[in-house]
Amino acid sequence: MTDTSAYIKIDNVSRHYGPVKALHNLSIDIAKHEFIAILGPSGSGKSTLLRLIAGLDRPSEGRIFFKGQDVTALPPHKRGIGMVFQEFLLFPHRTVRENLAFPLRMTQETPAKIKDRLDWAEGILSLNGLMDRYPNQLSGGQQQRVALGRGLVTNPTLLLLDEPLANLDRELRQEMEVEIRRYQKQLGIPFIYVTHNQEEALSMSDRVAVINKGKLEALGERQEIYDHPNTPFVARFVGRATRFDGVSDGTTVNIPEHGYTFSPSAPVAAGRVSVFVKNERFALGASGTPGIACKVIDVVLRGPFVEFILEAANKARIIAVQPKRPDMHAIGAEIALTWDANLAHIFPAEA
Amino acid sequence: MSEPNAAARKRVFLYIPTTFLVLFFVLPLVALVVLSFWQTANYKIVRDWTTLNYVTLATESAYIIFFLRSLLMAILVSVFLVVVAWPIAFFIVRFGGRYKLIFSLLLAVPFLSGEVLRLIALQGMLGPTGLINGALMRLGAAPLRFIMYSNSATFIAFVYLYLPMTVTTIYLSLLNFDLRLASAASACGAGRLRVFSEVIWPLNLSGTMIGFLLSFIPTLSASLAPRFLGGPNGTLYGMSMAQQFGESGTWALGAAMGVVLVLFSIAALVILSLGVNLRRTGFTGMER
């Protein structure tokens, strides 16, 4: 007997399409009030997971529980969920008001209740003056808010968001990230947010589930996932990192291609290892000091940060990110690249 | 949406129309083939297997002449239509702007009023008392004989009947063609002719072939236009076939003629599609 006390319980779910395993034995418990991001590259199975939760697809094995009730066999329209799609998918032949009223009509609400909920949505999403427009008369951000409203208007058990910000430009995206997180905290229902964009996942969520090749790679607090990745995939995928192939003798790690040796904070099993260093954790020391000798071949300004494109002696390219400072290294400068041994993530080499 | 459910849906959506076509499209064609190997005597069917009908068709000079005349007519009509339809379709796509749809609809609409009524309208122009000859005689000129009851009259009728179809097909092909590719080619230094022959034409070849076939196939087996406009030397194969099913009551021979027409339609389809390499015509498959 499984414990079904979690608000949302995904219990050992698999989804196979013939011989293709889109999802493999995946379990996640989600608490009420929780904003959880499901992060993975395209084709990782993250959208399949979302469709299984929504009921748009059925798991080949495993069960899904909402508030202790088994919903595995329930069709989507009986699950009481809200969902926001990447392309928004607002009904183009209906006004904003009719789009928002649609889910309420489906649940046979009274006209008074519908009006009540529409007023609520109009207020919370600042849709004043837009209610009688058609979706194609709205900006991307406004469409996004209507899509959110359509997902939330029925007081759903949970809200599923399928890369809802992918079609917005960068500035608007950052604005919406804050807004969506605010709604979630205000409403106190779980938001399950699928994305391939690790920045989005980290900026909005409480916990992050990293999925790769249909398997759950990591599940944890966002800070934890970022600072202490438990697999090489997570180390590479969350944040921007550089990988080095190294050899460990138990206490020190040598990176033969750059002739650099450092001592990790904790002992590492002897043998071939992969070393991951987040790009912003590199330190650029003066030429001649210990480190990997590199030459700055280009400098890319990214607002408050600077990306240094470095070339090591063996012509390998490395990117180091530093806060912008007035006295930074110029193109052509020779430097020594090092990192804080505590912040490098070391795994046995992947076969 | 789970697998068994999806399989059931698939059955409904694909199998119903497939069954419909098999029963009422494929099976009749099979029946036509069966009938063509039987005999008719005194308006009755004799269910003896024989190839006599085909022997008759291959040896009697009248049938051979009818067939060659039909084939020639179909080729001439279709080539003419493609040559004329291209500039029309290209003009609409290139210069039609926001009136594209109106331009193309105006060309397609006459197709809908049906063969008989369209032939009646055309005869109002071409006939001995029609508009053209009426006007000529009023002006004191001699009437144009070649547009009355002749193969030329039939040719004009076919062009009139199938022009909407051919233009529409090529128009749709050009509509889905990205004209910026032509600009890209001229930016690469290609002249007008090279742009057309190396980019525009090959990328619209499959659409053009369909347009060609959609006039070639009905022309090859047409019976109404030649009967009405063709005059004494204008008998075409389809018209002769219709007579076997009508006045002469030699259904089996008519069925054999039908089989010949179907086979030649398929042959045209195969020959043309062999000439078209789908990848090289920009075909990328049905999936999005």
Added chain:
Amino acid sequence: MDSMSLKDFAAKWTMGLILITAYVFLYMPIVHILFASLSNHPNFPYPPNFNPKSYVNLATNSIYQSAFVNSLIIASCTAVLSTVMGFLATIGVLRFAGKRALFYAVFFAGPLFVSEILLGISSMSLYYLVFGLQGNMVTAIIANSVHCFSFCFLIMAAMLYKYDWRMNEAAIVCGATPFRAFLEVMLPLTWSGIMGSLIVAFVLALNGLDISFYLLGATPTMPSVAWGALRYGVKPELYALSTIINAAVFLAIIVLFLKARNTKTAPV
């Protein structure tokens, strides 16, 4: 550069001239018989005058009346049957055919590549000559539907190809049953394609002679009566009939066009 633009100009106007010639070629006969149907001198109705006599003759002719009713029945049933089949086929090909999509699409377009007369003759061969069944309205409707099916399939496929199927899913996660999602979301958004299919099938079946001719025997339809009347020479009544049909077709297309444009400007 000057000579280039001159060449462009010449090419443009040559094509434009061909287009205009095509319009004149297609519409002159139609306009001519419009005048002829209203004239006291149907052979050379210029200057035009107005005499509704041929229309009165047409309306009071009982053969045309029963033919009209028959044609109407055949055309309506054909429109519905072929559109339903075409709709199933379109969804089947776009959604459920997978790798066989091209195969099914070619098969469903197949009747387009067999001429009407061959469809009529082969259907007659099957029903009458092999099974001994007399031709009747049902067989005529079925055979017409086979012919119209491909047109319906192509028209609706062009429309539904652009349809985002996830719209249905969006409605379903909003709590709509799949049927309700179809009714409230998919149908309104694809209505112009379905309407176009209905109209084209209706008009093709209304005016087609070859198929009904071989499957109906003595039952008169409008094209078959018109064809029969031709043996005794073209009469002004036929011009009147043709003009009415042309006007009706135009009206239908204009309504469809305006409807499609309206749904494009406000919603969508």
